[in-house]
Amino acid sequence: MVEEGIEESVEDESPLPTVAEGERTVRRLERKIEDIGSVNWRAIDQHAACEERLASLSADHGVLKGRRQDLLDLAEQLDQQRTVRLTQVLSKVNENFKRVYKTLSKGGEGELFLENPDQPFSGGLDMWARPRGKSSRCRLQGLSGGEQSMAALALIFAIQDYDPSPFYYFDEVDQNLDSDNARLIAEMCRARSERAQFIMVTLRKVSLSLADHHIGVTHGGDGCSRRIMDFNRQRALALGEAAEVAAAADAAKNADRAGEAVAFQNAMPEVPESLGTPKSLEGLMARADESAEDESEVREHLEAVREAEAADDEGPVQEPVISVDAPDEE
Numbered sequence: 603m604v605e606e607g608i609e610e611s612v613e614d615e616s617p618l619p620t621v622a623e624g625e626r627t628v629r630r631l632e633r634k635i636e637d638i639g640s641v642n643w644r645a646i647d648q649h650a651a652c653e654e655r656l657a658s659l660s661a662d663h664g665v666l667k668g669r670r671q672d673l674l675d676l677a678e679q680l681d682q683q684r685t686v687r688l689t690q691v692l693s694k695v696n697e698n699f700k701r702v703y704k705t706l707s708k709g710g711e712g713e714l715f716l717e718n719p720d721q722p723f724s725g726g727l728d729m730w731a732r733p734r735g736k737s738s739r740c741r742l743q744g745l746s747g748g749e750q751s752m753a754a755l756a757l758i759f760a761i762q763d764y765d766p767s768p769f770y771y772f773d774e775v776d777q778n779l780d781s782d783n784a785r786l787i788a789e790m791c792r793a794r795s796e797r798a799q800f801i802m803v804t805l806r807k808v809s810l811s812l813a814d815h816h817i818g819v820t821h822g823g824d825g826c827s828r829r830i831m832d833f834n835r836q837r838a839l840a841l842g843e844a845a846e847v848a849a850a851a852d853a854a855k856n857a858d859r860a861g862e863a864v865a866f867q868n869a870m871p872e873v874p875e876s877l878g879t880p881k882s883l884e885g886l887m888a889r890a891d892e893s894a895e896d897e898s899e900v901r902e903h904l905e906a907v908r909e910a911e912a913a914d915d916e917g918p919v920q921e922p923v924i925s926v927d928a929p930d931e932e
Contacts, residue, residue: 662880665877665880666877666880669874669877672874673874676871676873676874679871680870680871681723683869683870684723685722685723688722688723689722691764692714692716692727694764695714695760695761695764696713696714696715696760698759698760698761698763698764699712699713699714699729699756699757699760700712700713701760702756702759702760702763703731703752703753703756703760705786705790706752706755706756706783706786706787706790707731707733707734707752707756708734708786709734710731710732710733710734711731711732711739712729712730712731712732712753712756713729713730713731714727714728714729714757715727715728715729715730716728728741728742729741729742729753729757730742731745731749731753733745733749733752747778748778748779748780748783750778751775751776751777751778751779752779752783752787754775755775755787758770759790759794762794762798766797766798767798768798768799769798769799769801770798770799770800770801771801771802772791772800772801772802772803772804773803774803774804774805775787775802775804776788776804776806776809777805781806781808784806784808784809785808787809788806788808788809788811788812789812791809791812792812795814815831816830816831817829817830817831818830818831
């Protein structure tokens with residue numbers, strides 16, 4: 603059919619499926635729908651809530667990850683600073699120890715060292731010494747009792763030279779020493795007593811002869827102890843004045859030490875401020891508080907029940923009533 607010069611084209615139509623084929627197609631689609639399962643019609647709303655929750659968790663994770671790295675960096679800086687501080691102090695104390703031990707041993711050698719120099723806090727501190735007359739170095743365990751006492755006292759005096767203390771108490775430190783070494787210790791304590799107070803418990807006459815004051819305890823013969831005191835007041839006043847002069851002379855040194863401590867304190871890294879509760883955990887914290895309140899209420903209720911049961915158990919005990927039937931009067 604041609605109308606106004608335009609031909610009408612008729613498309614070829616595909617043949618329609620049969621009824622049986624249509625039913626098979628419907629059953630196949632129904633089985634696919636059954637395999638999918640039930641459909642959650644609120645999935646779209648839940649998906650949006652989950653995306654918001656995921657974004658909050660991701661933000662909190664980023665904050666916590668950055669804070670964790672800050673704390674790790676802080677711990678590393680503190681570890682480096684304390685390592686540097688330890689090595690500096692040990693170097694100065696070691697120099698003092700060499701000098702003092704050489705004096706006490708009359709020409710011997712000694713040194714302090716770290717068991718693990720690479721990681722000082724993973725090991726300990728040890729020393730070796732070579733007393734005069736010996737050809738080999740010995741660890742502290744390889745020395746005799748008297749040599750160990752001399753090395754230990756040299757370490758105490760070396761620490762005193764680095765960081766003096768106003769008071770020292772020695773309890774029979776010269777017990778294992780011979781007369782010459784006991785005199786050396788007594789003379790060193792005597793020389794250092796101008797800057798610090800030394801109290802020594804001793805039975806050696808050489809130590810007693812160099813002491814300013816004596817306090818003795820003796821047996822009275824009647825089962826009671828007696829105290830013997832020799833106190834020199836003039837000597838005590840003179841020592842006090844000498845101590846004041848020495849303290850004034852050490853004021854500059856103490857000021858330098860205090861300045862070093864302040865500078866070291868200022869150089870320490872600052873600890874970051876504490877974080878609040880992350881937004882992603884606010885709901886959990888609220889539920890935790892509610893659970894704690896519920897547990898507290900249950901605990902109070904149980905205590906009240908126990909108290910009531912205890913009160914019932916402690917109540918007055920009622921004696922059983924025995925009824926006696928009187929005989930019938932005739």
